[in-house]
Amino acid sequence: MSLTVLMNAGPWLSVPPPGYGGIENVIATLVPELRRLGVRVVLASVGTSTLPVDERVSVFPDGQFSALQRPYNQVCGVAQAHLAGVARELHSRDDIDLVHDHVEAVGLATLAAMGPDAPPALHTLHWDLAKHPALYGHLDGGDRVRVNGVSASQLARAPQALRDHSVGHVHLATPLAVDAHRRPRPPKGRHVVVLGRINPGKGQDVAARLAHRCRFPLVLAGPVGPYHRPEDLAAAGDEARQNPDVRFFLDEVAPHVDGDRVRWVGTVAGQDRDDLVASARVTLFPLRWEEPGGTAVVESLALGTPVVATARGCLPELIDHGRTGLLTDDEEQLGELVLAAGGIDPAQCRREAATRFTPAVMAQRYVELYERVRQLASARLQPV
């Protein structure tokens, strides 16, 4: 295939990311498979990105993530400066067949505003689509700018104007799914794990309460706002409470964290994360929001750990109730389901991941969408 794609990862973190970085991780998972399929990739990112690609474009020498803690008027130009660099690049060359954009709001707005001079573009919606109603509710990307979701349920809730631009959804993937069913199975411990940013939508307070009520050991893994280690949060003092996720943790979760039945271990990464999840009897997602994509859900399956969750957002698409996990509409039932999940076969979870959630499956689907976006863009140019 001869297709050149400008992959716009944005200015916030390098690719792959140094630690927590959802979108940058998706790009790091997708790009090697696209290149295996013959796609040339021009990566628009920051200077410190190390992902092997065919060409690189950057405006900032390194990731600007820490700027997000600053007041709006000091940070609002960062993504715009990056997009201005991408627009300059697109205007200066004619070999880019398609832009695959991942930059929240400003990526979509800029590509739509560039008009017919720019190549066709696919903008992946990685987030909750209730955000940005003024942009999404009035989007006009013409025939050239299309969007895709990361689950069907996410798109079903989107404003009509955004859905009119949609070419479908692509589920998230994990490298852990490759040959997941062939890896040796680690012994299971007794613990249940919640893996994710600690915030009200992810529902760690529910998990902690249920752990005490139903008497199971619970490990909460993930950052609280910008704090990745319990000692960093403790050292930050009262100022940390300015962050809403810190307030949520201190007020709603920490009272249940006793260091014994319920532990918060901060962010876990790499092999430690994989071991923690693979040895858990269940990964619990007591969601209070419509989870758009659920990377941690597919990682749990790939590591052979059944999922127990509220049936919200993408969960019913990713989890086959009774086969790879247990879902409920009633959060009070989650505790009983944790105890019942012993009946789910970890090998079945791994097989499901190896079939549905590999990077190769994701890349194949994106290549199909690239073709679709290019066809839709050129259809209007054909003489009638």
Ligand code: UDP
């Ligand atoms: N994660 C991690 N360590 C932690 C908590 C989370 O590496 O302690 C990773 C998790 O494995 C997943 C990502 O962070 O890859 C979270 O992505 P997800 O789509 O589940 O949630 P989001 O944060 O994007 O809403």
